[in-house]
Amino acid sequence: MQLGKTQTLKISEKNHSGWILVDESGEKAFLPKVFTSDDKEIDDDVEVFVYQDDGKLKATTEIPLAEVGEYAVMGCVQSLPSGAFMDWGIIKDLFIPYKQQKSKILEGKRYLVYLYVEETLGLITGTTKFKRNPQYQDLPFEKGEKVDLIIMNESELGWNVIINKKYIGLIYTSDVFKKLYPLSEEGGYIKAIREDGKIDISLQPEGFENVDEFKQKILDKLEENYGLLFLSDKSTPEEIKDELQMSKKNFKKALGGLYKDKIVEIMDDKIKLV
Structure with missing residues (x-):
């Protein structure tokens, strides 16, 4: 079972409260009745997102704003001393522990969040702390390729951006020809992938x-x-x-x-x- 990912599972059992879904290894996840439909039978496939709730694997047909290994802009629905709960597009809110907050997350505000699985407890967790301009290997891009961007923040060199929800890149100041706003979405292009694995982005196609x-x-x-x-x-x-x-x-x-x-x-x- 791929925790925090959208995947295809098989219907193993139906009951009054929902369906039991299984993967190829036999691991189970529960799909609540509200997300079931009458046109599916036992052994049929269903595409779902798998998450945890009260220590158990659950599934939903809702589409999350981000999966594990991705970034997304999320709104805070509740802020507590221990951490903050974020709306990530599914029935269960995402928890960001206080120690994983770059600055105190406030209710009603929007933040850029990265999802990962916390190793000790094995829980899907969010963080607002992440590296700037990390070095990557085996990037799935070609020069000139069009990409989706989330604007992060302005730096001395230009603007840091999220590329296709998964990678951090940089738009140099000399390539910025319009007003940019943190957390806004833009279209962009791969300008260069440098030898150190860093990604340069342009807001305009070249050539x-x-x-x-x-x-x-x-x-x-x-x-x-x-x-x-x-x-x-x-x-x-x-x-x-x-x-x-x-x-x-x-x-x-x-x-x-x-x-x-x-x-x-x-x-x-x-x-x-x-």
């Missing part, structure tokens, strides 16, 4: 194959401004960033394409739709 996205962004801004945009290839990176949330490099590529297609006219201090 000529992605120029169309930036072309459209310029055209949308031109239409908003009645066919005029007070930017040109002589504009500063800061001016381009403030107006279009893109780098000057990508701006010049897209602008050159629009000019070549005779869609825009480029003047000394502005761009005009033809």
Whole structure:
């Protein structure tokens, strides 16, 4: 049985309060009646998330915000001296012991939480203490791959981010072209995987194959401004960033394409739709 993971189990027994589910080794978990359905029979498979409750394995068809080994943003539903209970999307709340809190967790606030199985008691536990920019091996990414991000916090180098709920990466300040907010979600791209296993992230795709996205962004801004945009290839990176949330490099590529297609006219201090 994979504790803290979504998995497929087999229905072994039905009773008035729910189903007994088993894995291939015969280990059992209980699925409460509220999560059962009439279209399933004994020996049918069912996909569930397995957790603990009062020392016993239970299952739910609910989808948790995160599984063991993943990060998610969760709200605190109760804060006690011994620890805090977090809403992680299933019927049972996740407990974060006081010693696993980077700072005191307050009821009603949202926090970035990592899930793991505590070795001594074997319990699914949360923590808000985690390494910054850890070194990884055998990463399942390719350069340029699109990924989902959770924004962590700003540092001296840029912004630390969570990649696909599992990995920590960094967006360098020079690659930030829009306002970022802690705990918000963004789309991003793998910029580089360094020899030390650290991951660099970009908020924008790179290369000529992605120029169309930036072309459209310029055209949308031109239409908003009645066919005029007070930017040109002589504009500063800061001016381009403030107006279009893109780098000057990508701006010049897209602008050159629009000019070549005779869609825009480029003047000394502005761009005009033809």
